Amino acid sequence: MNIPSRRVRVWAMLLLLLNASVLFAGFIAPYPANEQNRIVPFAPPTRLHFIEPTGQFHLRPFVYRVVSQPGSLDKYEEDRSRSYPVRFMVRGSPYTAAGFGAERHLFGVEEPARVFVFGTDQFGRDVFSRLLFGAQISLVAGLLAAGLAIVLGIVAGALAGFYGGWTDDALMRIAELFLALPWLYLLLAVRSVLPLHIDAAHAFLLLVTVIGLVGWARPARLIRGMVLSAKHRDHVLAARAFGATDLYVLRRHVLPQTAGIVLTQLTVLIPRYILAEVTLSFFGLGVTEPVPSWGNMLAAVQRYDVMTSYWWMFLPGIALTPVFLLYYALANALQEHTAFLSA
Numbered sequence: 566m567n568i569p570s571r572r573v574r575v576w577a578m579l580l581l582l583l584n585a586s587v588l589f590a591g592f593i594a595p596y597p598a599n600e601q602n603r604i605v606p607f608a609p610p611t612r613l614h615f616i617e618p619t620g621q622f623h624l625r626p627f628v629y630r631v632v633s634q635p636g637s638l639d640k641y642e643e644d645r646s647r648s649y650p651v652r653f654m655v656r657g658s659p660y661t662a663a664g665f666g667a668e669r670h671l672f673g674v675e676e677p678a679r680v681f682v683f684g685t686d687q688f689g690r691d692v693f694s695r696l697l698f699g700a701q702i703s704l705v706a707g708l709l710a711a712g713l714a715i716v717l718g719i720v721a722g723a724l725a726g727f728y729g730g731w732t733d734d735a736l737m738r739i740a741e742l743f744l745a746l747p748w749l750y751l752l753l754a755v756r757s758v759l760p761l762h763i764d765a766a767h768a769f770l771l772l773v774t775v776i777g778l779v780g781w782a783r784p785a786r787l788i789r790g791m792v793l794s795a796k797h798r799d800h801v802l803a804a805r806a807f808g809a810t811d812l813y814v815l816r817r818h819v820l821p822q823t824a825g826i827v828l829t830q831l832t833v834l835i836p837r838y839i840l841a842e843v844t845l846s847f848f849g850l851g852v853t854e855p856v857p858s859w860g861n862m863l864a865a866v867q868r869y870d871v872m873t874s875y876w877w878m879f880l881p882g883i884a885l886t887p888v889f890l891l892y893y894a895l896a897n898a899l900q901e902h903t904a905f906l907s908a
Contacts, residue, residue: 572898580891584708587700591660594694595673595680599855600658602679602689605631607639607875610684618645626651630678639874649678684877687865692877695857696884702858703846704888706773707839713777714838715831718784719823723815725785726792736785743782749844751779757850765856772851776841784830791823825903832896836889843885859884 586593602608613626627650629643655673659666674680682693725736755775763771795801801818809817845851846860854861859881866872866879 570902573895573902576891576895576898580895583888583891584704587697587704589662590694590697590701591662592667592669593671594660594691594697595657595670595682596691596694597658597660598690598695598698598857600690600694602685604633605641605679605681605685605689606687607871608641608681608685608689609875610877611679611681612643613651614648617648623650628674628678628680631681649674651680683880684875686862686878687871692862692880695862696859696881699857699859699862699881700884702769702852702856703839703842703860706769706776706842706858707835707837709773710776710780710838710841711831711834713773714780714834715784715827717777717781718830719788719820719827721781722785722788722823723792723820726789727796727811727815727819729793733789737789740782740785743779744786748779749841753845753848753850755779765852768852772842772845776838780834780838784827784834787826787830788823791826792819795819795822825899829896829899829903832892832899836885836892839888840885843881 608631611628611631613628615624615626616622627648629645629648631641632644634640634642651672651674653672655670656668657670657673659668661667672680679691681691683696684692686692686695721736721740725733796814796819801814804814804818842851842858843860843863846853846858847863849861849864851860852858862881863879866882871878
């Protein structure tokens with residue numbers, strides 16, 4: 566196995582694990598995304614302990630119940646009168662994972678204690694659980710929108726490169742128009758004319774459709790270039806000489822040669838469209854509360870008191886960094902792999 570191929574496998578496996586954790590968010594998250602604990606708004610991340618105040622050491626981590634300090638609404642202290650061990654594979658709130666209902670959670674503690682891995686928001690909702698469930702919106706929206714853009718790009722680029730003439734001129738002029746427009750402002754303009762008060766499922770589908778329709782131009786131009794080169798190769802000319810139809814030639818001989826470009830563009834576009842969903846939801850034009858997405862979770866940071874006092878509310882934005890790095894690393898590895906095969 567060559568080095569570029571090994572890198573592709575490594576980064577692809579890491580991204581597969583990331584998306585699997587999103588798929589099974591209900592199992593990993595200790596609490597439902599919208600479960601409120603109004604007595605502990607903006608509670609900091611729960612501290613794990615191994616040593617009791619008496620000095621006794623425990624192999625199993627434990628937590629203490631968090632209670633408000635007297636006379637304060639957002640200052641907390643630990644009630645050390647009783648410890649609550651962290652248990653694994655515990656029963657909890659029902660959820661659906663990969664289409665199947667279940668009640669087992671990866672970890673949890675006995676009530677009335679709570680384990681808030683990343684603290685709570687203004688309504689006392691567990692930020693860690695909402696981060697996982699929000700990834701189901703933000704990451705999947707980026708994946709679907711990029712897939713839609715790539716499909717449109719393949720169709721437009723293949724038609725333009727294969728047939729040329731007025732078809733090429735018309736499609737490429739339209740592509741240049743889309744490339745010239747600033748995508749963020751175009752997204753904001755298109756989304757702003759759509760209905761604001763719609764349910765979460767329709768908002769998600771609208772968001773994916775709008776983002777995907779905006780981003781087809783760049784992959785279309787790249788695929789057009791590959792098709793222009795591929796259609797003049799000897800085996801393609803031979804297939805056409807034997808009477809092969811245009812559809813057959815495209816499907817069997819031309820489009821397979823664009824696979825490297827398609828995969829690289831897909832891995833580049835996904836983080837870009839994740840950011841587009843986060844941006845729209847941050848401004849209230851995407852998926853709105855109570856359904857979590859990384860964008861509407863970050864919207865709380867617009868408040869000055871939240872921005873200056875509760876650092877864990879920035880975690881949805883911080884989570885974007887490793888996601889982007891993984892996708893860009895995979896895109897770079899795919900590019901190196903494609904160059905290695907063509908050398």
